[in-house]
Amino acid sequence: xxxxxxxxxxxxxxxxxxxxxxxxxxxxxxxxxxxxxxxxxxxxxxxxxxxxxxxxxxxxxxxxxxxxxxxxxxxxxxxxxxxxxxxxxxxxxxxxxxxxxxxxxxxxxx
Amino acid sequence: xxxxxxxxxxxxxxxxxxxxxxxxxxxxxxxxxxxxxxxxxxxxxxxxxxxxxxxxxxxxxxxxxxxxxxxxxxxxxxxxxxxxxxxxxxxxxxxxxxxxxxxxxxxxxxxxxx
Numbered sequence: 001x002x003x004x005x006x007x008x009x010x011x012x013x014x015x016x017x018x019x020x021x022x023x024x025x026x027x028x029x030x031x032x033x034x035x036x037x038x039x040x041x042x043x044x045x046x047x048x049x050x051x052x053x054x055x056x057x058x059x060x061x062x063x064x065x066x067x068x069x070x071x072x073x074x075x076x077x078x079x080x081x082x083x084x085x086x087x088x089x090x091x092x093x094x095x096x097x098x099x100x101x102x103x104x105x106x107x108x109x110x
Numbered sequence: 111x112x113x114x115x116x117x118x119x120x121x122x123x124x125x126x127x128x129x130x131x132x133x134x135x136x137x138x139x140x141x142x143x144x145x146x147x148x149x150x151x152x153x154x155x156x157x158x159x160x161x162x163x164x165x166x167x168x169x170x171x172x173x174x175x176x177x178x179x180x181x182x183x184x185x186x187x188x189x190x191x192x193x194x195x196x197x198x199x200x201x202x203x204x205x206x207x208x209x210x211x212x213x214x215x216x217x218x219x220x221x222x223x224x
Binding site: 034036041042043044045049051089093097098100101102103 | 114179214215
């Protein structure tokens with residue numbers, strides 16, 4: 001079945017550091033890929049998405065590229081801020097549902 | 111602003127009680143979903159609905175049922191609450207059931223069963 005694997009957290013970074021959160025997937029067909037973010041005390045919200053191979057999704061300085069050959073969708077940001085502290089979920093979308101990874105907690109310190 | 115609203119942020123219920131979690135969306139979306147979120151397990155789909163009075167089981171439907179009498183409202187029912195149903199419950203909606211459609215989430219209900 002469909003599955004998403006994310007790197008274990010928590011990830012702790014200093015402000016202005018470079019961020020990478022790894023995500024790989026297993027799916028039949030041609031899924032869409034998403035990153036959702038959950039800030040403390042809130043529900044999930046869409047951060048970015050890519051619907052086909054080689055697409056790059058970007059938002060708020062974050063970006064991720066849909067790599068079909070490596071079945072990956074790694075999240076990157078060049079310079080993180082304290083306000084980026086949250087839990088990040090990678091997800092894949094097929095015809096009928098979203099499948100989520102386990103989430104990666106990011107803690108950014110001054 | 112688009113909105114998915116869950117009726118409670120926090121609930122404490124006793125073992126064996128029947129529990130109702132309510133969710134309302136104001137976006138006229140066809141599809142609604144209930145997930146539970148547990149540390150180390152991410153989000154797991156309990157049930158979803160693609161139309162009024164229609165429902166489909168997700169990955170972990172045991173111990174739960176759902177009701178969708180109106181398009182904007184999707185209720186999750188715990189028939190007889192148990193301690194292993196202590197969790198964060200998230201409702202979501204989307205315009206279409208296809209995989210490239212964004213899902214909008216409510217703020218979550220943290221349920222504790224004692």
